[in-house]
Amino acid sequence: MTTISAAERLTSLWETPKTTRGWFATVDHKELGIRYLVTAVAFLVIGGLEAILMRIQLSRSDLAVLSPESYNQIFTMHGVTMIFWYASPILSGFAVYLVPLMIGARDMAFPRLNAFTYWTYLFSGLLLYLAPFIGQSPHAGWFAYVPYTLTRYSPGLGMDIYALSLIFLTISTTGGAINFIVTILRLRAPGMAISRMPLFLYSTLTTSFVILFGLPALTAACIFLELDRRWGTHFFHIAEGGSTLLWQQLFWFFGHPWVYVIFLPATGMLSLIIPAFSRRPIVGYPFVAIATVLTGVVGFGVWLHHMFTIGMSDIAMSLFSAGSMMISVFTTIQVFAWLATIWKGHPVATASMYFAVGSVMMLVIGGLSGVFTGIIPVDWQAHSTYYVVAHIHYVLIGSNVFPVFAGFYYWLPKMTGRLLDERLGKWSFWVMFVGFNIGFFPMHILGLLGMPRRIYSYRPGLGFDSWNMVVTIGAFALGIGILISIINLLVSLRSGVLAGRNPWNSDGLEWSSESPPAPYGSVHIPLVASRNPLWDDFDEEDDPDNDRVLDWGRLTPVTTALDANPIGLATIPGDSLLPLIMSIALFAFFATMVFQMVFTALTMLLITFAIGCVWMWPRDVKEVM
Amino acid sequence: MSTVAQIAPPRTSLSTLPIDQRRGVYAMWSVIATEAMLFICMFGAYYYLGNNKDRWAQESPPQLRFPLILLAILLSSSFVLHWGERQLQGPVESQRFGLARIALWITVLLGMGFLALQGFEYYYHWSELAPYSDAYGSIFYTITSLHAAHVIVGLMMMAYIGVHPRYGTTIRTPHKPYSTIALYWHFVDVVWVFIVIFLYVIPNFQRMHHVH
Numbered sequence: 001m002t003t004i005s006a007a008e009r010l011t012s013l014w015e016t017p018k019t020t021r022g023w024f025a026t027v028d029h030k031e032l033g034i035r036y037l038v039t040a041v042a043f044l045v046i047g048g049l050e051a052i053l054m055r056i057q058l059s060r061s062d063l064a065v066l067s068p069e070s071y072n073q074i075f076t077m078h079g080v081t082m083i084f085w086y087a088s089p090i091l092s093g094f095a096v097y098l099v100p101l102m103i104g105a106r107d108m109a110f111p112r113l114n115a116f117t118y119w120t121y122l123f124s125g126l127l128l129y130l131a132p133f134i135g136q137s138p139h140a141g142w143f144a145y146v147p148y149t150l151t152r153y154s155p156g157l158g159m160d161i162y163a164l165s166l167i168f169l170t171i172s173t174t175g176g177a178i179n180f181i182v183t184i185l186r187l188r189a190p191g192m193a194i195s196r197m198p199l200f201l202y203s204t205l206t207t208s209f210v211i212l213f214g215l216p217a218l219t220a221a222c223i224f225l226e227l228d229r230r231w232g233t234h235f236f237h238i239a240e241g242g243s244t245l246l247w248q249q250l251f252w253f254f255g256h257p258w259v260y261v262i263f264l265p266a267t268g269m270l271s272l273i274i275p276a277f278s279r280r281p282i283v284g285y286p287f288v289a290i291a292t293v294l295t296g297v298v299g300f301g302v303w304l305h306h307m308f309t310i311g312m313s314d315i316a317m318s319l320f321s322a323g324s325m326m327i328s329v330f331t332t333i334q335v336f337a338w339l340a341t342i343w344k345g346h347p348v349a350t351a352s353m354y355f356a357v358g359s360v361m362m363l364v365i366g367g368l369s370g371v372f373t374g375i376i377p378v379d380w381q382a383h384s385t386y387y388v389v390a391h392i393h394y395v396l397i398g399s400n401v402f403p404v405f406a407g408f409y410y411w412l413p414k415m416t417g418r419l420l421d422e423r424l425g426k427w428s429f430w431v432m433f434v435g436f437n438i439g440f441f442p443m444h445i446l447g448l449l450g451m452p453r454r455i456y457s458y459r460p461g462l463g464f465d466s467w468n469m470v471v472t473i474g475a476f477a478l479g480i481g482i483l484i485s486i487i488n489l490l491v492s493l494r495s496g497v498l499a500g501r502n503p504w505n506s507d508g509l510e511w512s513s514e515s516p517p518a519p520y521g522s523v524h525i526p527l528v529a530s531r532n533p534l535w536d537d538f539d540e541e542d543d544p545d546n547d548r549v550l551d552w553g554r555l556t557p558v559t560t561a562l563d564a565n566p567i568g569l570a571t572i573p574g575d576s577l578l579p580l581i582m583s584i585a586l587f588a589f590f591a592t593m594v595f596q597m598v599f600t601a602l603t604m605l606l607i608t609f610a611i612g613c614v615w616m617w618p619r620d621v622k623e624v625m
Numbered sequence: 626m627s628t629v630a631q632i633a634p635p636r637t638s639l640s641t642l643p644i645d646q647r648r649g650v651y652a653m654w655s656v657i658a659t660e661a662m663l664f665i666c667m668f669g670a671y672y673y674l675g676n677n678k679d680r681w682a683q684e685s686p687p688q689l690r691f692p693l694i695l696l697a698i699l700l701s702s703s704f705v706l707h708w709g710e711r712q713l714q715g716p717v718e719s720q721r722f723g724l725a726r727i728a729l730w731i732t733v734l735l736g737m738g739f740l741a742l743q744g745f746e747y748y749y750h751w752s753e754l755a756p757y758s759d760a761y762g763s764i765f766y767t768i769t770s771l772h773a774a775h776v777i778v779g780l781m782m783m784a785y786i787g788v789h790p791r792y793g794t795t796i797r798t799p800h801k802p803y804s805t806i807a808l809y810w811h812f813v814d815v816v817w818v819f820i821v822i823f824l825y826v827i828p829n830f831q832r833m834h835h836v837h
Contacts, residue, residue: 191634216663233763241760568645
């Protein structure tokens, strides 16, 4: 048995045929990861264009580019798109692509579920963007406070589409989280004990648990909203004993942990990128790992700080204020670990490193304005002003968009096989960095001057004009910076320098396969002896007896959760059209629910179940010998 | 870089390991975690809406006889199903697949009885309390019907497993469908225990506290 024939056998087992059916039926995590990334970037561009529209409207006082109602719809769609359909899925995209490669597994634990979560993510986004086409977009901001969102004040289908597309999306996100949990806890390569996992896996795992425990609150809130709007219940009607604050409690019980869902995986990426370009293992690995987990846990105990102005007891406010400030300690631990890594290492100034360091800087600014808003008297002053807008954008762009771009410059060569242009990358960074800071720092000042958020225009003479013009210029510059990177990617796809296996001389297992990786990953399942497998003396793929090739079926080893001792072989199902068909049926269910076609909707639900039955039916084992 | 700390990895032979069948159970535990959280949010909403409202001073709390009969049905169904699970333990040759399948179908019948009786309970009380009466009615019917929806899903999945072919050496599934679905069914039962406590028993105690 020679290695070449083993590789051929593995290819015939794992490769998706390049046909139309294969394109729709693939369960390959690499293909699906790239689709997640492309779809999420498409939503980033759509949300960005919406932001540009708002900035044109606000660039000077008393402009009438947008009507008040369309301004409301556009800022709502901007927030919902960015927070739900861009920020979390883009990180899922990286994780879907990278997690199996990082842990030396051949695929995710549930590859068809993986395809299903991708398709439901796409279709839920399509359901949301049905709204502008029927002229009834949601218009109540991304957190959709009642009573404004009840039928009395928001007639039409906009808020129904908001609620139902979010419930649809939670199915996708929860399925993805379950997949990550089982994959990371069960499919790690032998020897990759929990103390040797790459830090990105810690953040993805923490995030997945946060999704499991946080998302149901959103589902419950959206169910209540939909019942109140369409089915005559009284959850939010005060006259009948309901409570408008119930929505806020449930929404923020989900909403604040969600901030860490879109923040932690990005810090996990920084915890891999910064050491790789500092040429040394990260300083304080256990502290960073524990801080990551604790951020996820404590993130469940801070949600009331979004509601300090509703009137509550001093003890509640004090506790949640203290909790909010405590959580910044965990972020600080990570920041100091990164700084110490750069300090003790030999940093290399690549475009990816530029984005990583820039992101740390803005994360610190955003974190500090967060500490300010955690202090109750300041919060009362700054609540619902542009100060909060500035804070959320510093945190979300600083700790999501910039790490994501660092990740693109770091991992895209692995995905496409070609390097991105470093000079264009650094140009892109500087334009984005300067544009972002010009665009968002003045918002702090505007907020302190008293400019409320979510107004479609303002009167002249309030002192808002010049700062708003600066903000608009900055927003355009940020957009141009992002455009430069997209052009850079398109150019590199055609004429980029070939990347080779490990262009950055990095430490993770994902760099041991060729670029782009073979459909099966590596021929021999790797053995892991340290936290930095490619930097140690141990040969991960040394396998003289071909014991770890597993070329007679779609198999990958199962290991124990803590020590990663091998205990079994997992059979990995092959390509299937069922995930796509099931997503279409679910889409039909939610779309018909928007129009209250109950019997059609129930039929669609039964069809979904029937497809699931076909999906799970036991099959004859196909084994290639 | 040889400065990296190394520990020798396990040298177990991979090619002779058995086929893993546990992933489905782990996924089901995750599903249960998130579904449990959904019910916790519902109970949270129940108490949040009831906060500072002394409802049981004026209104009579829900009667106990229906939920207790329903509880008895569900708990006995869980015992039957657990007995069925035990018939499938051990090596394939000694498993009693037929008995396990019978236990499954008995559980399905009990579950259908549960749904019928709960439907009767709704019908019986509808004139006093409906989902659109007030916020209490809304949350009461939302919690109990959300649980009923979980019962229906459980019944459909058990009926599906009930017609599965016997799998063994040539036909197999990467999971253990029977024990995975059983786990879900036990969870649905436990949720009903909490519903009985929070929505039925405690209001009756509160009423006694007011009347005495």
